Amino acid sequence: MADHDIRVLDESQVRAAHTLFRGSLHTAPAPDEKWEQVKDSYVPGRALGAFQDDELVGTAQSWAAGLAVPGGAEVPLAAVSRVGVRADWTRRGVLSALMRRQFRSFREAGEITATLRASETTIYGRFGYGVASRGRNVTVDRYRATLLPSAGTGGRIRLVDKDTALALAPVIYDSVGLTRPGMTARWPAWWLLNLPRALNDENAQLAVHRGPDGDDGYVVYEVKSSSTGHGKRVLTVVDLVAATPAVWAELWRFVFRVDVVDEVVGELRPVDEPLEWLFADRRVVKVTEVEDETWLRLVDVPATLAARSYGRAEPVVIQVRDRCLPENDGTYRVTPDGAGRTDLPADLALDVDLLAAIYLGDVPFSALAAAGRVDVLDPTAPARADALFASAQSPWSGTYF
Ligand SMILES: CC(C)(COP(=O)(O)OP(=O)(O)OC[C@H]1O[C@@H](n2cnc3c(N)ncnc32)[C@H](O)[C@@H]1OP(=O)(O)O)[C@@H](O)C(=O)NCCC(=O)NCCS
Structure with missing residues (x-):
């Protein structure tokens, strides 16, 4: 049984959450004048707190945004920010609980992707975030x-x-x-x-x-x-x-x-x-x-795979493993005309954070296969997958937060 629980913060609690977040990055609390400028950036219902009884020990919040995917469609995106756990509460599963709760809320809201900018590169891969663009x-x-x-x-x-x-x-x-x-x-x-x-x-x-x-x-x-x-x-x-x-x-x-x-x-x-x-x-x-630059989470893998366009190549079947969101686990057939679930045997298998790294076109399957990060079950598959997932332009967000 966890010794903390996750709650949606109300208006009276967000300043304490802001102070906790700043403290986790070794920054002093915002003075009144600064708080006046930032308080409206907390969107009601989107700021979470981790509590032990009534004591706030961790926080995370997000904004509703949109992400351009290859082919030009814009899909719902949750932009995650102000993640922090009090120094005396780290490594006890607080961030993990905040992440799980966020994913559940994003799925309920139809936000099929999530993004963040990472303070340290070792934190977010375990939650299924991958580096999907660089600057x-x-x-x-x-x-x-x-x-x-x-x-x-x-x-x-x-x-x-x-x-x-x-x-x-x-x-x-x-x-x-x-x-x-x-x-x-x-x-x-x-x-x-x-x-x-x-x-x-x-x-x-x-x-x-x-x-x-x-x-x-x-x-x-x-x-x-x-x-x-x-x-x-x-x-x-x-x-x-x-x-x-x-x-x-x-x-x-x-x-x-x-x-x-x-x-x-x-x-x-x-x-x-x-x-x-x-x-x-x-x-x-x-x-x-x-x-x-962009750390991307495919919150709903079937929906995100269906949302982008693909290049011209023979189809490929990809097995996706998702430890955090097992509803994404499964095999997907990707063709020039679209992508969806299939019962066919997989040609390639990979974790969902690596699919995120590939999704916008930043890195090809063959590069990750060469590095031993993708399981290659059919040796002809990486080249086909590269052609299907290629993007003429390098992905780039341009929006730092
Ligand atoms: C990063 C931070 C939020 C992690 O919170 P936490 O409650 O300690 O994380 P958890 O206990 O849920 O850890 C989950 C896993 O991630 C690992 N992990 C967490 N933070 C890590 C870090 N900074 N570096 C490497 N691994 C980390 C844990 O070891 C744990 O691994 P396990 O599942 O193998 O046991 C917290 O350390 C913090 O507030 N840091 C300073 C502020 C910050 O960097 N915020 C992020 C802004 S983008």
């Missing part, structure tokens, strides 16, 4: 970087003030839509927390691109003197949204033309973003790191 950090020495000539878009880029930025950015984001697998429909609390935080910095700006049909992209950037490198002035691209590749290029070209900047940095950008191709010398773009 790369890039640095460009602005003085060495020569932009190639461009015909441009014929549009115009303008800086807007903070209030206009806060109002305009969500509208542009929604009208541009989710343009690659892994992109996330942003929820109200994301905008409430993240854009003001980014723009609060007095050196941050939002520049909007206006095309013939209206505003069709923006870039948020900040310029700071780095503490290392003799006060080098670094422009960091915080958020870049573009309706078309031409607008994407124009916004990048704009940030490279901002004066009194020594270095331009992009953080967690798509791994296949063709930034190098804007320059006369491709080597000016230095990739400093590639990090895991």
Whole structure:
């Protein structure tokens, strides 16, 4: 019998949960002014607490969002955040109980996928989360970087003030839509927390691109003197949204033309973003790191497999093992026309966290088979599965939380 139970938090309990979460990451409680800014980001019914009697010992919460899957469909997504267990209660199954309760709620709400950003990479695989997209950090020495000539878009880029930025950015984001697998429909609390935080910095700006049909992209950037490198002035691209590749290029070209900047940095950008191709010398773009971005949980495997499109190849039968959600256990036949349960013998077998890593197209079956992470029952199957699950673009969320 567990010595704690999981309850949905009411409004009077969420501040204590916020304090517990911050404490688990060694951060002081939010002062009153800060709490006023964040309290509305707790959605009623979505914050959970683990209690021993009436003492709060752990917490987790989530937001309702949407995930773009290969083929362009958007599926319901639960974005999990603010997970913490009090230091004197860790390794007693509290997180496990919170996760199980979340999965049950997500399934009841029809949220067939869940995502989070992991503080440590060793925590979430056991719960069926896998790394489904990665981002790369890039640095460009602005003085060495020569932009190639461009015909441009014929549009115009303008800086807007903070209030206009806060109002305009969500509208542009929604009208541009989710343009690659892994992109996330942003929820109200994301905008409430993240854009003001980014723009609060007095050196941050939002520049909007206006095309013939209206505003069709923006870039948020900040310029700071780095503490290392003799006060080098670094422009960091915080958020870049573009309706078309031409607008994407124009916004990048704009940030490279901002004066009194020594270095331009992009953080967690798509791994296949063709930034190098804007320059006369491709080597000016230095990739400093590639990090895991989206941790994805296929909460309802049959529904998520059915939601995406597939490439052209002979069908493959995949056995999925799911220790946390045994209702997902089983074999699935994947064809160019769709996927569903089958009684046919499996060609490949794998755990559900690895299926999540493959699902958006970040890693092929054959790579995981080579690493011994996929059981290959038919040696011709990995190549077929690679072709079925391939995605033309690398998956990328672009929405950090
Ligand atoms: C990460 C955290 C929430 C785990 O909570 P917990 O209640 O100790 O987790 P559980 O007791 O349910 O552990 C379940 C399993 O995960 C393992 N595990 C949990 N946290 C781990 C970690 N940080 N590293 C490696 N393994 C971990 C446990 O050893 C256990 O393994 P087992 O099933 O083989 O016994 C807690 O340590 C914490 O609050 N950490 C600081 C805040 C944080 O990192 N939050 C996550 C933000 S994304």
